[in-house]
Amino acid sequence: MKRIPRLCLHRPSGRYFVRFNGQAVYLGTDRRKASAEADRLIAEWLARGRQPSVPANDLTVTMLIARFKEWADGYFRYPDGRPTGTVQRNIAPAMRYLRRTYGNTKAVEFGPLALDALRLRMVEDGLSRSYVNKLTMIVKRCFRWAVSKQLLPVEVHAALATVEGLRLGKSQARESDPVLPVPDEIVEQTLPHLQAIPADMVRLQRLTGARPDEICRLRPCDIDRSGDVWVYTPPSHKTAHRGHKRRIFIGPKGQEILRQYLLRPGEAFCFSPAESEAKRRADAHGRRVTPEGYGNSIGTNRVRRPKRKANDFYTVMTYRQAIYRACDRLDAKLVQKAIEAGETVEGRLFARWSPNRLRHTAATEIRKRFGLEHAQIALGHAKADVTQVYAERDMSKGIEVARIVG
Numbered sequence: 071m072k073r074i075p076r077l078c079l080h081r082p083s084g085r086y087f088v089r090f091n092g093q094a095v096y097l098g099t100d101r102r103k104a105s106a107e108a109d110r111l112i113a114e115w116l117a118r119g120r121q122p123s124v125p126a127n128d129l130t131v132t133m134l135i136a137r138f139k140e141w142a143d144g145y146f147r148y149p150d151g152r153p154t155g156t157v158q159r160n161i162a163p164a165m166r167y168l169r170r171t172y173g174n175t176k177a178v179e180f181g182p183l184a185l186d187a188l189r190l191r192m193v194e195d196g197l198s199r200s201y202v203n204k205l206t207m208i209v210k211r212c213f214r215w216a217v218s219k220q221l222l223p224v225e226v227h228a229a230l231a232t233v234e235g236l237r238l239g240k241s242q243a244r245e246s247d248p249v250l251p252v253p254d255e256i257v258e259q260t261l262p263h264l265q266a267i268p269a270d271m272v273r274l275q276r277l278t279g280a281r282p283d284e285i286c287r288l289r290p291c292d293i294d295r296s297g298d299v300w301v302y303t304p305p306s307h308k309t310a311h312r313g314h315k316r317r318i319f320i321g322p323k324g325q326e327i328l329r330q331y332l333l334r335p336g337e338a339f340c341f342s343p344a345e346s347e348a349k350r351r352a353d354a355h356g357r358r359v360t361p362e363g364y365g366n367s368i369g370t371n372r373v374r375r376p377k378r379k380a381n382d383f384y385t386v387m388t389y390r391q392a393i394y395r396a397c398d399r400l401d402a403k404l405v406q407k408a409i410e411a412g413e414t415v416e417g418r419l420f421a422r423w424s425p426n427r428l429r430h431t432a433a434t435e436i437r438k439r440f441g442l443e444h445a446q447i448a449l450g451h452a453k454a455d456v457t458q459v460y461a462e463r464d465m466s467k468g469i470e471v472a473r474i475v476g
């Protein structure tokens with residue numbers, strides 16, 4: 071971490087100065103005035119993210135991207151300090167397009183036509199319309215941030231703000247498929263091909279409608295077990311920065327799944343890949359038919375220094391990967407059966423599904439059985455219109471109206 075600059079005295083000339091990023095700024099011979107000026111300059115330097123002041127005409131897009139990403143890496147984090155994933159999933163791809171296309175361009179010269187050209191390149195690369203609009207908004211935010219730090223004149227962002235997002239049916243960009251609930255039959259088919267721990271994670275997420283990250287980060291100390299319905303309060307979640315408090319309610323079925331994972335220290339994570347891997351190895355050893363003393367003994371065929379080790383908790387990526395692998399195993403089994411039956415197989419027979427779809431499935435069931443308000447509370451949404459995205463409308467009500475009325 072860079073040290074905070076301090077006021078220094080240049081003895082040969084009697085002038086006071088402050089050094090920023092290796093460059094000295096002289097402030098005169100009056101110590102009181104120099105101290106006040108130094109405080110102002112240091113505050114501005116900290117506000118710029120400890121970066122030197124660069125004239126707007128000298129700032130290139132590549133230089134701007136470097137500063138913006140450094141700020142974003144520190145800004146987009148949960149209250150516990152973990153990165154939210156916004157930088158990796160959205161900001162990094164947007165900045166990659168911007169740097170490759172306009173990296174050597176002066177940032178002050180990047181205007182609406184350049185943004186249109188950048189967006190066209192995204193469309194040509196096959197990105198969906200909604201994702202193109204998201205990346206375009208991030209590019210605009212990068213220049214808005216630069217204006218707020220006085221790196222660029224306000225006219226630059228004002229000009230970019232005139233570029234509207236791509237509209238449905240008004241562009242050549244493809245439309246992305248909506249994220250739909252995963253049917254329970256599909257989930258049940260997948261569960262036998264999952265290891266025991268991720269299978270219990272899937273069951274618990276399906277019952278509670280929690281986000282994948284909330285399931286991965288579950289700890290005994292975060293669960294209030296004083297009532298007949300347990301209340302899980304994640305220490306950090308997606309909307310914590312907005313002041314929202316998230317509560318996840320766990321009923322008798324979820325409690326039965328979770329009970330065996332609570333016999334550990336309160337700060338330990340309930341679902342551990344390291345435990346899952348140890349259990350998988352133990353099960354494999356239990357199925358061993360080779361007599362002891364023949365073949366490999368336990369542990370002799372392992373890599374002494376593996377490049378990757380099982381972590382103490384699942385991430386959203388590793389949780390999703392576990393489900394994908396289970397889907398692949400089931401698909402391979404179905405394909406093999408079809409081939410043995412003499413059928414012609416082209417492509418996959420069983421499609422992959424991701425854990426975020428379980429949240430849609432739970433939301434749809436809760437809304438159908440209890441109504442929109444119950445679904446809103448269960449999913450932890452501040453507004454009901456957000457719940458509408460997750461919970462599919464109950465079409466049976468419309469069918470019933472049509473049957474009676476028309």
